Amino acid sequence: MFIPDSMCGCAEIKLNKRKAVRVSLFDVHFKREAMILIGMGIKKLAAKHGLPEGIIKEHMKGNLFIAPPSKHLYFLFHVPEIEADMHISIPPCHFDFVG
Numbered sequence: 001m002f003i004p005d006s007m008c009g010c011a012e013i014k015l016n017k018r019k020a021v022r023v024s025l026f027d028v029h030f031k032r033e034a035m036i037l038i039g040m041g042i043k044k045l046a047a048k049h050g051l052p053e054g055i056i057k058e059h060m061k062g063n064l065f066i067a068p069p070s071k072h073l074y075f076l077f078h079v080p081e082i083e084a085d086m087h088i089s090i091p092p093c094h095f096d097f098v099g
Helices: 032-049 053-058
Strands: 014-017 018-022 027-032 064-066 074-079 082-092 094-097
Touching: 014 074, 027 032, 027 082, 032 053, 032 074, 053 074, 053 082
Parallel strands: none
Antiparallel strands: 014 018, 018 064, 027 094, 064 074, 074 082
16 A cells, blocks of 8 residues: 555655655666556546546656565656545566666
């Protein structure tokens, strides 16, 4: 479960009670498979909640995280239009850290 900082009264983001650390998109190289997963995730969430894909994309911006000990990356974001927390997970085999 994703808990935004505005709801937990703290300055950190949590995923399943683990501290999530923000990751810059400039520090990650997504492989082709990751781009497909992200696109499919956007389409699936938009369809499931009856929202335009643009709203999902807008709330995803700047919300890329890692939540150790998991090696997955997660887009963790809140969609105020429907008061819902959402996430898209990217397995470690689909990206590399750069630098």
